[in-house]
Amino acid sequence: MSMLYFIMSDRIHAIICKPRLKLFSNRIKDHVVYRMQNFVVKLNNGKVKITPHKYKLNFYTKTAVAVLPIETFTFNPFDFCPFHELEKNGSIDGKLLFDCI
Numbered sequence: 001m002s003m004l005y006f007i008m009s010d011r012i013h014a015i016i017c018k019p020r021l022k023l024f025s026n027r028i029k030d031h032v033v034y035r036m037q038n039f040v041v042k043l044n045n046g047k048v049k050i051t052p053h054k055y056k057l058n059f060y061t062k063t064a065v066a067v068l069p070i071e072t073f074t075f076n077p078f079d080f081c082p083f084h085e086l087e088k089n090g091s092i093d094g095k096l097l098f099d100c101i
Contacts, residue, residue: 013044013056020059033070038062 016024028034040058044051 011051012053013050014039014059015056016059020061023061024059024063024065027065031070033068035066035068037064 014028016028036057038060040060041055042058044053044056046056
């Protein structure tokens with residue numbers, strides 16, 4: 001059984017490949033906290049990074065997800081910073097996606 005615990009409310013990218021999308025499309029929603037079991041952990045070293053986390057999760061047929069009460073976790077989906085900081089850090093990892101308002 002695979003179980004990971006991430007401290008400090010860190011986000012991690014999860015991937016569900018197209019053949020398994022029907023299994024999870026009604027069970028996974030944005031801004032919800034889940035307990036997950038039976039997944040594959042891989043390095044987050046693709047062409048584009050959705051999160052700065054070192055790893056990403058890959059779901060497969062036996063992956064199980066269960067909703068946890070969001071009140072048990074500090075939840076802040078945003079990480080605001082000044083534009084000059086984005087410019088400075090962008091040169092370090094040019095693969096990381098970010099939004100600019």
